[in-house]
Amino acid sequence: MPDDLDDIRAELDAAEHVAAAEALPHLRAAAERLSGLIDESMAQAVLSEGASIRSAGASAGLSENAVGPRLARTRSLGAYANADGRVTATGVQRAQYDHENGEARVADDRKPLRFKPRRNT
Structure with missing residues (x-):
């Protein structure tokens, strides 16, 4: 996390x-890194600190519905996302169980989808 802040x-x-x-471009890069840092912090709060999805989202200024997809993009909870691309309470419970037993799954590094214009004009 300190490297991310730097x-x-x-x-x-x-x-x-x-x-x-x-x-x-610098502001966009900073915004993307900050958004990723917020997502990873929410994932750690839910996984390790016992926060609920709702309370983690509220602390980050997000609605409960916005948190699931963001958690699905994280390295620590991405492997627990459902077919809809969301981490739900069931996925969090499984992740906590695996984490406690030292068998936590790790998601692959996926970049969020970004808009790409068809042409330069």
Whole structure:
């Protein structure tokens, strides 16, 4: 986590004294890293600290419905996502059980889908 925060700070520093157009890629990179850090922190709160999906989402300023898909993108809970791409209370219970027994599954690194324009115009 400290490395993530350092990377975010570096992107924000790079965006600080440049023109708006030049700052946008740095701000986007910082936003993506911060979003990933929020997701991983919610996953750890749910997995290791006993927080509910609802309370973790509320602490992050998200609705309960927004948390499941975000948890599914995390390394620690992604392997417990259902077919709809969401981590539910059942998946969290299984992850906690596996974690306690030292058999936790680890999700592969997947990048979130991003919009790609068809053409440059």
